[in-house]
Amino acid sequence: SYELSQPLSVSVALGQTARITCGGNNIGSKNVHWYQQKPGQAPVLVIYRNRNRPSGIPERFSGSNSGNTATLTISRAQAGDEADYYCQVWDSSTVVFGGGTKLTVL
Amino acid sequence: QLQLQVSGPGLVKPSETLSLTCIVSGGSISSSSYYWGWIRQPPGKGLEWIGSIYYSGSSYYNPSLKSRVTISVDTSKNQFSLKLSSVTAADTALYSCARHSLGGNPFDSWGQGSLVTVSS
Numbered sequence: 698s699y700e701l702s703q704p705l706s707v708s709v710a711l712g713q714t715a716r717i718t719c720g721g722n723n724i725g726s727k728n729v730h731w732y733q734q735k736p737g738q739a740p741v742l743v744i745y746r747n748r749n750r751p752s753g754i755p756e757r758f759s760g761s762n763s764g765n766t767a768t769l770t771i772s773r774a775q776a777g778d779e780a781d782y783y784c785q786v787w788d789s790s791t792v793v794f795g796g797g798t799k800l801t802v803l
Numbered sequence: 804q805l806q807l808q809v810s811g812p813g814l815v816k817p818s819e820t821l822s823l824t825c826i827v828s829g830g831s832i833s834s835s836s837y838y839w840g841w842i843r844q845p846p847g848k849g850l851e852w853i854g855s856i857y858y859s860g861s862s863y864y865n866p867s868l869k870s871r872v873t874i875s876v877d878t879s880k881n882q883f884s885l886k887l888s889s890v891t892a893a894d895t896a897l898y899s900c901a902r903h904s905l906g907g908n909p910f911d912s913w914g915q916g917s918l919v920t921v922s923s
Binding site: 698727728730732738739740741742745746751783785786787790791792793794795796797 | 840842849850851852855863865866867899907908909910911913914915916
């Protein structure tokens with residue numbers, strides 16, 4: 698079965714750029730989606746199909762995907778960006794989530 | 804505005820069957836554009852997809868849970884349901900329902916979820 702790997706945690710200084718990676722075998726050939734989940738809340742889609750932002754998601758959120766790594770980039774990080782982030786792909790008609798990354802804004 | 808609400812018991816005994824329903828409001832479950840899915844999250848852990856269903860009844864499941872899972876849809880009530888059999892403590896989780904469109908698209912609308920504890 699297909700697996701996605703994410704770092705358990707990423708820290709970023711307030712106002713700096715955070716990068717959260719999602720690794721998978723030839724993930725560049727798949728469409729990657731990213732979700733933000735704050736404590737006690739349902740996940741929110743922040744990037745879909747590698748690099749597209751849903752309505753209402755700030756331009757500070759961007760995504761890329763190539764080779765074996767997809768990346769969620771959060772520019773000018775704010776305290777409100779502190780959350781868990783999950784990547785997700787489809788593989789053979791099944792949904793696969795990464796293990797999640799906790800983003801801490803210092 | 805689409806809303807999804809999970810209903811069902813919060814406590815299930817080991818070896819029994821967990822049964823939950825997701826009630827959809829603000830949109831039709833019979834839309835030809837969408838699938839409806841179940842996702843769970845054990846306390847303090849990550850997301851795990853359980854399975855998804857189309858309004859026609861066509862469904863597909865996480866291979867690791869497939870032998871124990873049944874997802875069904877009731878278009879007359881605008882809801883879909885989850886049954887997970889032979890539960891153990893490892894099935895204790897927040898169970899959520901969500902919508903995704905066809906073609907490998909993401910879950911674009913989520914319900915808040917319901918905590919189900921497996922304990923005697």
